[in-house]
Amino acid sequence: xxxxxxxxxxxxxxxxxxxxxxxxxxxxxxxxxxxxxxxxxxxxxxxxxxxxxxxxxxxxxxxxxxxxxxxxxxxxxxxxxxxxxxxxxxxxxxxxxxxxxxxxxxxxxxxxxx
Amino acid sequence: xxxxxxxxxxxxxxxxxxxxxxxxxxxxxxxxxxxxxxxxxxxxxxxxxxxxxxxxxxxxxxxxxxxxxxxxxxxxxxxxxxxxxxxxxxxxxxxxxxxxxxxxxxxxxxxxxxxxx
Numbered sequence: 001x002x003x004x005x006x007x008x009x010x011x012x013x014x015x016x017x018x019x020x021x022x023x024x025x026x027x028x029x030x031x032x033x034x035x036x037x038x039x040x041x042x043x044x045x046x047x048x049x050x051x052x053x054x055x056x057x058x059x060x061x062x063x064x065x066x067x068x069x070x071x072x073x074x075x076x077x078x079x080x081x082x083x084x085x086x087x088x089x090x091x092x093x094x095x096x097x098x099x100x101x102x103x104x105x106x107x108x109x110x111x112x113x114x
Numbered sequence: 115x116x117x118x119x120x121x122x123x124x125x126x127x128x129x130x131x132x133x134x135x136x137x138x139x140x141x142x143x144x145x146x147x148x149x150x151x152x153x154x155x156x157x158x159x160x161x162x163x164x165x166x167x168x169x170x171x172x173x174x175x176x177x178x179x180x181x182x183x184x185x186x187x188x189x190x191x192x193x194x195x196x197x198x199x200x201x202x203x204x205x206x207x208x209x210x211x212x213x214x215x216x217x218x219x220x221x222x223x224x225x226x227x228x229x230x231x
Contacts, residue, residue: 041224
């Protein structure tokens with residue numbers, strides 16, 4: 001069964017303290033890996049799509065990387081406004097007439113203190 | 115470009131009642147997916163519609179149903195509400211035109227917060 005596991009569950013950083021979030025995946029035939037950011041009371045906001053091992057994408061203080069088994073979201077010199085839950089997701093074949101659905105990890109709650 | 119719009123934002127219902135939630139996708143997006151989000155279970159897939167047809171369904175009881183209209187707008191219905199149905203219900207749209215290349219990212223609305231008492 002396809003699966004996405006994120007670690008750690010929660011991460012507390014001081015402003016400026018760089019770190020990484022991990023997303024491990026098990027999926028038959030990777031068709032892409034997505035990163036999302038979710039703020040309290042809002043829907044997830046799309047950040048990146050990665051398609052193949054070795055690929056990297058950057059946006060402001062965030063950089064996402066992909067290997068054959070996991071993805072990392074690196075946060076460089078974070079600010080308090082980066083505090084949010086970060087979700088990782090992959091398309092998974094789930095039967096039905098079209099076959100695919102996007103499955104999500106449980107997320108990493110990031111807290112950045114000024 | 116307007117984002118995904120979900121109405122209402124908040125709902126309070128009583129056990130046994132039924133509820134209908136509405137979703138308007140991004141213009142041009144023909145795929146609409148629904149998710150249930152709870153603190154304990156995270157984001158759980160309910161179903162996905164494309165061109166008025168349900169293409170995929172998650173592991174939820176038959177009390178959960180949905181439909182999509184010709185303008186791609188979608189509704190989901192929950193009948194005979196239970197306390198455990200209290201959750202944030204999220205709708206997401208995507209281009210998702212080709213089921214064999216399901217690599218379009220989802221774009222989410224801000225959800226409907228359903229509370230069942």
